[in-house]
Amino acid sequence: MRAVPVSKHVTWVGAVDWNLRDFHGFDTPRGSTYNAYLVQGADKVALIDTVKAQFVPELLSRIAEVLDPARIDLIVVNHIEPDHNSGLRDVMEACPNARVVASGSGVRGIAEYHDGLVVEAVGAADVIDLGGVTLDFLPAPMVHWPDSMFTYCPEDAVLMCNDAYGQHLASAERFADEVGVDLALDELKTYYSYILLPFGAQIAKTLEKLAAAGWAPTTIAPSHGVIWRGETVGRALAAYEQWGSGELRDKVVVAYSTMWGSTDALALTISDALVEAGLDVQVYDLEVASYSGLMAEMLDAKGLLVGSPTLHHGMLSRVAGFLQSLGGLLPKGRVGSAFGSFGWSSGATKQITDRLTEIGVEVVQDPYTQKFRPTEAELAAAREWAIAFAEKVKTAEA
Numbered sequence: 001m002r003a004v005p006v007s008k009h010v011t012w013v014g015a016v017d018w019n020l021r022d023f024h025g026f027d028t029p030r031g032s033t034y035n036a037y038l039v040q041g042a043d044k045v046a047l048i049d050t051v052k053a054q055f056v057p058e059l060l061s062r063i064a065e066v067l068d069p070a071r072i073d074l075i076v077v078n079h080i081e082p083d084h085n086s087g088l089r090d091v092m093e094a095c096p097n098a099r100v101v102a103s104g105s106g107v108r109g110i111a112e113y114h115d116g117l118v119v120e121a122v123g124a125a126d127v128i129d130l131g132g133v134t135l136d137f138l139p140a141p142m143v144h145w146p147d148s149m150f151t152y153c154p155e156d157a158v159l160m161c162n163d164a165y166g167q168h169l170a171s172a173e174r175f176a177d178e179v180g181v182d183l184a185l186d187e188l189k190t191y192y193s194y195i196l197l198p199f200g201a202q203i204a205k206t207l208e209k210l211a212a213a214g215w216a217p218t219t220i221a222p223s224h225g226v227i228w229r230g231e232t233v234g235r236a237l238a239a240y241e242q243w244g245s246g247e248l249r250d251k252v253v254v255a256y257s258t259m260w261g262s263t264d265a266l267a268l269t270i271s272d273a274l275v276e277a278g279l280d281v282q283v284y285d286l287e288v289a290s291y292s293g294l295m296a297e298m299l300d301a302k303g304l305l306v307g308s309p310t311l312h313h314g315m316l317s318r319v320a321g322f323l324q325s326l327g328g329l330l331p332k333g334r335v336g337s338a339f340g341s342f343g344w345s346s347g348a349t350k351q352i353t354d355r356l357t358e359i360g361v362e363v364v365q366d367p368y369t370q371k372f373r374p375t376e377a378e379l380a381a382a383r384e385w386a387i388a389f390a391e392k393v394k395t396a397e398a
């Protein structure tokens with residue numbers, strides 16, 4: 001795969017990680033990319049972002065298709081998370097003449113990650129002139145880490161915004177319109193939900209600052225996945241605006257695991273009842289479901305029901321793992337409850353209820369707890385329980 005022109009002065013020179021299947025605990029069934037961009041002015045060349053260390057040879061060979069890496073004058077580190085920054089030292093060796101810049105927080109993080117490596121800080125007041133082509137900077141704290149920064153090339157109206165607007169999507173194509181905008185938006189949603197969901201307010205603030213700075217990108221070039229250009233830019237911006245608004249719908253995610261089928265029977269009965277009560281419902285068996293798809297559904301779901309049978313007086317470990325992941329991501333405003341079966345000792349539904357409360361879900365109904373296999377009469381009781389929960393979802397303030 002060759003270096004790909006993005007605009008008159010900007011060229012994609014990143015790396016494609018076709019085989020990535022796990023990104024710090026979240027599944028990435030379509031792999032990912034670590035995008036980096038060359039920006040060429042009349043006098044100077046800048047490299048925006050580097051890549052994960054093992055992909056540095058791929059990055060350098062792609063740069064070499066355009067120019068000798070030793071000609072690079074400037075390396076901009078938009079974000080210090082190792083998927084972008086772990087290759088920095090190796091890239092610097094190949095670019096011995098480059099000055100390296102990052103946000104203030106990025107400078108401190110680079111020193112910590114790279115054993116005292118000293119680089120320069122840039123901020124919103126700085127402009128770096130490459131010779132008729134300039135780079136502007138905007139600190140974007142918590143989009144995704146405190147150090148995150150956006151870089152903008154106003155002459156080409158290209159925004160290089162690192163994790164923002166990214167997707168874990170490996171492909172031979174570089175643009176959203178090439179892979180298909182629906183696929184790109186799907187992956188954008190999944191990425192947002194498990195990387196950026198807790199930071200909706202910070203994202204909104206950064207986008208306000210971006211507009212106030214007069215940046216009006218016609219191309220959004222993130223550091224993961226495909227690039228947004230043309231009409232796809234508006235689609236990506238609108239999607240972030242919608243998700244950032246935190247708007248919730250009358251929708252319930254039912255996430256559960258089962259041991260011998262009783263909790264599964266409850267989950268399906270409860271889900272059917274919720275549908276009949278007029279709610280949008282998404283059902284996930286945690287033994288087989290991907291967390292990433294599930295988190296994407298939680299973006300706009302007002303309700304959450306979590307089910308587990310009891311094992312050793314508590315919930316199954318995969319249910320506990322799900323709640324642990326959820327706890328780190330989920331903003332407030334959701335209502336929930338628990339359900340599950342037990343054989344000789346109960347405990348799972350109480351433990352789930354306690355954990356839901358700890359992570360900020362408002363538990364609006366006592367759990368539904370079932371001994372052994374549910375009879376028809378007990379399934380009817382579970383239905384009634386679900387209908388009562390549906391009413392609480394409908395009346396909960398979003």
Ligand code: FEO
Binds near residue numbers: 081083145163223
């Ligand atoms: Fe793609 Fe927060 O790193």
